[in-house]
Amino acid sequence: MKTQLIPAIKATQYPDKSGKFGPFGGKFVPEILIPAITELEDAYLSVREDPEFLREFGYYLSEYVGRPNSLTFADRLTEKIGGAKIYLKREDLNHTGAHKINNVLGQLLLARRMGKKRIIAETGAGQHGVATATVAAKFGMDCIVYMGEEDTVRQRLNVSRMQLMNAEVRAVKTGSRTLKDAINEAIRDWVTHVEDTFYCIGSVVGPHPYPMMVRDFQSVIGQETLSQHMEAEGRLPEAIVACVGGGSNAMGMFAPFVEHQAVALYGVEAGGRSGKIGDHAATLTYGEPGILHGMLTYLLQSEAGQVSDVHSISAGLDYPGVGPEHSQLKDSGRVTYGSVTDREALEGLKLLSATEGIIPALETAHAVYYACELARKMSREESLVICLSGRGDKDMETVEKHL
Amino acid sequence: MSFIRQFFGNMRKANQKVLSIYLPAGYPTSEATLPLLDTLVEAGADMIELGIPFSDPLADGPTIQRASQQAIANGTTLLQSLNFLRLFRTKHPQVPALLMGYANPFFRFGWDRLVDMAAAADVSGFIIPDLPPEECEPILSRIHSSGMDLIFLATPNTPPERLRLINAKGRGFLYAVSLTGVTGARKNLPPETKAFLQRLRRESSHPIMVGFGISTPQLAAQMAKEGNGVIIGSAVIDLIENSPDLPAARKTVFEFVSQVKKAMG
Numbered sequence: 001m002k003t004q005l006i007p008a009i010k011a012t013q014y015p016d017k018s019g020k021f022g023p024f025g026g027k028f029v030p031e032i033l034i035p036a037i038t039e040l041e042d043a044y045l046s047v048r049e050d051p052e053f054l055r056e057f058g059y060y061l062s063e064y065v066g067r068p069n070s071l072t073f074a075d076r077l078t079e080k081i082g083g084a085k086i087y088l089k090r091e092d093l094n095h096t097g098a099h100k101i102n103n104v105l106g107q108l109l110l111a112r113r114m115g116k117k118r119i120i121a122e123t124g125a126g127q128h129g130v131a132t133a134t135v136a137a138k139f140g141m142d143c144i145v146y147m148g149e150e151d152t153v154r155q156r157l158n159v160s161r162m163q164l165m166n167a168e169v170r171a172v173k174t175g176s177r178t179l180k181d182a183i184n185e186a187i188r189d190w191v192t193h194v195e196d197t198f199y200c201i202g203s204v205v206g207p208h209p210y211p212m213m214v215r216d217f218q219s220v221i222g223q224e225t226l227s228q229h230m231e232a233e234g235r236l237p238e239a240i241v242a243c244v245g246g247g248s249n250a251m252g253m254f255a256p257f258v259e260h261q262a263v264a265l266y267g268v269e270a271g272g273r274s275g276k277i278g279d280h281a282a283t284l285t286y287g288e289p290g291i292l293h294g295m296l297t298y299l300l301q302s303e304a305g306q307v308s309d310v311h312s313i314s315a316g317l318d319y320p321g322v323g324p325e326h327s328q329l330k331d332s333g334r335v336t337y338g339s340v341t342d343r344e345a346l347e348g349l350k351l352l353s354a355t356e357g358i359i360p361a362l363e364t365a366h367a368v369y370y371a372c373e374l375a376r377k378m379s380r381e382e383s384l385v386i387c388l389s390g391r392g393d394k395d396m397e398t399v400e401k402h403l
Numbered sequence: 404m405s406f407i408r409q410f411f412g413n414m415r416k417a418n419q420k421v422l423s424i425y426l427p428a429g430y431p432t433s434e435a436t437l438p439l440l441d442t443l444v445e446a447g448a449d450m451i452e453l454g455i456p457f458s459d460p461l462a463d464g465p466t467i468q469r470a471s472q473q474a475i476a477n478g479t480t481l482l483q484s485l486n487f488l489r490l491f492r493t494k495h496p497q498v499p500a501l502l503m504g505y506a507n508p509f510f511r512f513g514w515d516r517l518v519d520m521a522a523a524a525d526v527s528g529f530i531i532p533d534l535p536p537e538e539c540e541p542i543l544s545r546i547h548s549s550g551m552d553l554i555f556l557a558t559p560n561t562p563p564e565r566l567r568l569i570n571a572k573g574r575g576f577l578y579a580v581s582l583t584g585v586t587g588a589r590k591n592l593p594p595e596t597k598a599f600l601q602r603l604r605r606e607s608s609h610p611i612m613v614g615f616g617i618s619t620p621q622l623a624a625q626m627a628k629e630g631n632g633v634i635i636g637s638a639v640i641d642l643i644e645n646s647p648d649l650p651a652a653r654k655t656v657f658e659f660v661s662q663v664k665k666a667m668g
Contacts (some may be wrong), residue, residue: 026537026538027538028533029533030532030533030558031561032556032583034561035561035562174465175458175459175468175472180459184459184461187461188464191461191584193583194583290510291533292507293459294533304480304508304511305507305509305510306456306508307458
């Protein structure tokens with residue numbers, strides 16, 4: 001299948017020229033980064049419609065990542081739930097086992113064109129770090145990954161994976177020592193080495209143009225799903241469900257569907273242990289607008305505007321912000337956002353493993369649980385797609401502890 | 404004319420360089436802020452910048468990160484900081500006092516409410532490092548019409564056309580970031596700094612204050628020559644951090660700031 005970025009961009013119309021999604025997004029960065037994000041925006045806009053770039057991107061997606069991946073009909077899960085037909089968009093089948101690599105490939109191809117040889121990235125669970133280390137190794141680039149000290153312990157196998165691929169993993173010991181602090185530290189590195197460094201951000205977050213660019217690179221998920229579902233059912237699905245941390249798999253999945261009003265879109269956040277601040281990472285459910293990491297977006301924060309500590313059983317959803325386009329889609333009502341607790345996510349993980357022989361990532365398991373509840377209320381003639389954003393091998397230690 | 408612009412005009416006439424010191428509000432304790440501000444003025448600081456702590460200070464090095472965390476742990480709020488500034492300005496009406504902080508605590512407080520309350524506290528201006536000219540519209544005109552200034556930063560990689568934009572939007576003075584990097588005391592500044600400051604002097608009509616990395620009286624004196632003055636933050640915080648108590652902190656800060664002021668001539 002040919003990879004095209006353009007349709008998704010036209011479908012959503014956003015962001016505007018200043019990088020705003022309605023009131024959200026923007027470029028809230030220190031002056032020193034303005035030339036860097038301007039250079040990045042110019043470079044990205046010049047390749048966005050360049051057939052040679054798109055051909056190259058498509059080539060690696062197909063030959064290295066293994067795309068297109070399947071849209072699997074989950075017949076046993078469907079039967080068990082007894083409602084809408086459930087389909088799984090299999091991002092877990094990608095090389096490195098998650099959707100993250102789509103975006104990394106796009107960004108590092110761009111970095112290569114820009115002549116930047118030093119790549120930095122942040123990672124929470126380690127999936128984006130591993131994907132960045134992977135593509136950097138493939139392209140022969142230097143790679144430094146910032147990871148919260150706490151996450152290097154929780155996800156030590158991913159640290160070994162990155163090191164095996166010649167990436168340097170720097171444990172971040174500041175703040176809450178998790179994903180948001182890894183992003184802070186990556187930005188500090190970028191500020192210091194702004195001339196020769198490319199910051200490969202892992203989600204639809206950060207200053208413009210990142211939320212737009214990452215969405216575009218991930219929109220391959222939604223584009224494939226659209227045509228695969230048309231082929232299977234002869235029409236569009238009634239509903240689509242994806243998990244949302246920063247929100248890149250969801251945004252990539254939703255992008256081509258936003259204009260199709262008949263398709264209901266659902267984003268699922270981490271409800272954690274409880275609805276108390278500090279016990280969850282459900283930014284759109286409980287947060288208020290604020291400014292962090294270069295963007296105006298919903299944030300989990302105190303009355304005084306200090307960013308809150310967050311919790312989720314899945315390290316990948318453990319982020320107090322969310323992509324600005326999600327904030328806009330929430331306010332416009334186009335996407336419905338809900339949350340699923342740690343316990344429910346584990347149930348979703350067990351259910352999918354037992355019925356379909358697919359162990360989803362704990363992040364994805366949030367979407368699985370929510371989708372099952374939704375499918376139950378839908379008719380058997382309808383269909384629903386879950387974005388199966390990643391596989392669960394990385395989470396086996398955590399899962400073992402909770403079973 | 405804003406107070407800051409009058410102030411720079413007077414300093415220029417008196418052939419004086421300006422020493423501005425950054426201090427995080429509520430650090431090391433809430434009780435320490437006003438006494439430390441007094442010490443700074445007694446030692447020769449001409450201007451002060453009171454920092455509002457933020458959980459994610461991404462343009463700051465380890466010193467200010469630690470201080471910010473401490474200040475947040477002490478329960479420092481924006482309202483309390485505005486009150487510190489009000490008391491400070493009453494006591495030292497000749498010393499400009501700026502509010503410095505990341506955008507989010509201000510945004511959460513409400514831009515309009517912030518500007519109105521700052522004006523009531525006789526605050527002289529604002530420095531908001533993650534609010535570049537393209538994002539300043541919600542606050543800029545209200546700051547100006549209240550007689551205060553919004554200070555923008557220029558960095559060694561700022562291209563000429565962008566500097567024109569910064570010159571046009573900014574008022575008061577131009578904050579010249581001496582190096583590509585985060586805040587924090589450095590032993591030396593890169594050799595390119597001098598050329599960068601000369602370029603700013605040529606291309607900007609605003610007074611130029613040099614900040615980031617200035618740690619010694621010698622460096623301060625060198626940098627002050629290239630502009631209208633210098634800004635010091637981390638070096639002072641390092642001294643406070645290494646002091647056993649407030650009197651010791653005041654003593655060592657007084658000595659350092661006096662030496663810097665003297666070296667600047």
